[in-house]
Amino acid sequence: MSPAPLNPVSTVDAAPVLCGVPQTMLWTLHNRATESLRPDAWFRDPEAERIFQSIAFDYRAHFGRPDSSHATRSQMFDEALRPWLAAHPGGMVVELGCGLETQFQRCDDGRVRWLCVDVPDAIAVRERYLAPSERCRHIVRSALDLSWMDEVEASKGVFVTAQGLFMYFPEDEVGRLISAMAKRFEGGELMFDTIPRWFSRKTMDGFDVTRHYRAPPMPWGINRDEIEAALRAWSPHIASVQHEPYRRFRTFPARLGLWMAHIPPLAKFLPAIVRVRFARE
Structure with missing residues (x-):
C-alpha cells in the first residue's frame, strides 16, 4: 500500500x-x-512530494511499484554535491536534463548559481511547478546543443550533473558532449549515471515497465569495467574517474544488485554512478 500523503495540496492538475x-x-x-x-x-524531498501530489496521474499503473532507485540516485548526487558547494562558494551547478528533479531545492546553500537545461516540452512542464529565479535559471535547450555552455560562468567552479540522461543518447554523442565539457570547464566536475550493455539491449528490443508503459530506447550502455577507458579515449582532459553501484533498493530483484556489487565478475553488469574531474591545463 502506498503511504498516505503527508503534505496535501489544494489543487490537482491534469497530467x-x-x-x-x-x-x-x-x-x-x-x-x-x-x-x-x-x-x-531514508530520502526526503518535500518539493517532489508537492509536485507528485499536484498531478492527477496514475503513477502506479504506468510505472509499477516504486523501487527507490531514483531516490537512491538523487541522494548519491546530493551527497557528492553538498561538500563541493561548501568548497566552492558561489560556484555554478549545471543540471542537464533537469526534468522535475528538485536538487536545487534540496541543496541550495543561498550562494550557488544553478542552470537547469532541458528540451522545450520538459521545461514547460517544470515551470508549472518550479519557477526559475535569479540563482536558478532555466535554459530551453537540448544538452547536445553545446551553446548552453555559453551560459556558464565558471570562475568559481563548475559542477555538471546529468541524472538519467546520457543513456538516451547514441554513444558518439555522449563522447562528443563529455569531451566538449572536459575541454571547456578546466578543473570542473561531472556526475552522471550509466546502464550496463545488457540493459541497453533490452530497452532497444522494447522494455515494458508495465502493460501501460514502455521505456524509451536507451542506446548507450556501458559496463562498469569499461567506463574509465572510454572516458579517457574520448578526452585527454580527464583528471580522475570514480564510479560505484547504487547503494540501496527496497524491492526484489533490484536488491540483488547490493549482493552483486561485492562480486567483481558480476559487479560490472550493474548500473553505476560516475564522478569525473576535469584536468587543468
Whole structure:
C-alpha cells in the first residue's frame, strides 16, 4: 500500500501530455516522492512530494511499484554535491536534463548559481511547478546543443550533473558532449549515471515497465569495467574517474544488485554512478 500523503495540496492538475524521454520525468518523480512520503524514508524531498501530489496521474499503473532507485540516485548526487558547494562558494551547478528533479531545492546553500537545461516540452512542464529565479535559471535547450555552455560562468567552479540522461543518447554523442565539457570547464566536475550493455539491449528490443508503459530506447550502455577507458579515449582532459553501484533498493530483484556489487565478475553488469574531474591545463 502506498503511504498516505503527508503534505496535501489544494489543487490537482491534469497530467501533462508527455511522450518519449520527457515522460520519464514522471517516472523519476514517482520513485523519489513515494520514498520521501514513507514514514521510514531514508530520502526526503518535500518539493517532489508537492509536485507528485499536484498531478492527477496514475503513477502506479504506468510505472509499477516504486523501487527507490531514483531516490537512491538523487541522494548519491546530493551527497557528492553538498561538500563541493561548501568548497566552492558561489560556484555554478549545471543540471542537464533537469526534468522535475528538485536538487536545487534540496541543496541550495543561498550562494550557488544553478542552470537547469532541458528540451522545450520538459521545461514547460517544470515551470508549472518550479519557477526559475535569479540563482536558478532555466535554459530551453537540448544538452547536445553545446551553446548552453555559453551560459556558464565558471570562475568559481563548475559542477555538471546529468541524472538519467546520457543513456538516451547514441554513444558518439555522449563522447562528443563529455569531451566538449572536459575541454571547456578546466578543473570542473561531472556526475552522471550509466546502464550496463545488457540493459541497453533490452530497452532497444522494447522494455515494458508495465502493460501501460514502455521505456524509451536507451542506446548507450556501458559496463562498469569499461567506463574509465572510454572516458579517457574520448578526452585527454580527464583528471580522475570514480564510479560505484547504487547503494540501496527496497524491492526484489533490484536488491540483488547490493549482493552483486561485492562480486567483481558480476559487479560490472550493474548500473553505476560516475564522478569525473576535469584536468587543468
